Amino acid sequence: MKLNVYGRLVQVLQREGGWQVFYLGNEGKKRAATDILIPPQLSEKEIPSYIADLCHEWAHPGNTEVKPV
Helix, strand or coil: CEEEECCEEEEEEEECCEEEEEEECCCCCEEECCCCCCCCCCCHHHHHHHHHHHCHHHCECCECCEEEC
C-alpha cells in the first residue's frame, strides 16, 4: 500500500515476518524506512492510523493527513 504521510510518500509491504516500510522518491526510487517500524500483528487496515500517530511531527499546514495514494 502507498500512503501520503503528511506530504511524504511511503510504501508499506507485507513481508515474511511482518511489515516493511519504504520512502518513495520522485524519480521512482525507494529506500528502506528503517525509522518506521510496524508491529507484525497489525492488520493492513490499522497501518495508516498507526503511521499517523508515529509520524505526527511531520504534519504542517497544508499537509495534515495520512491518506492512501
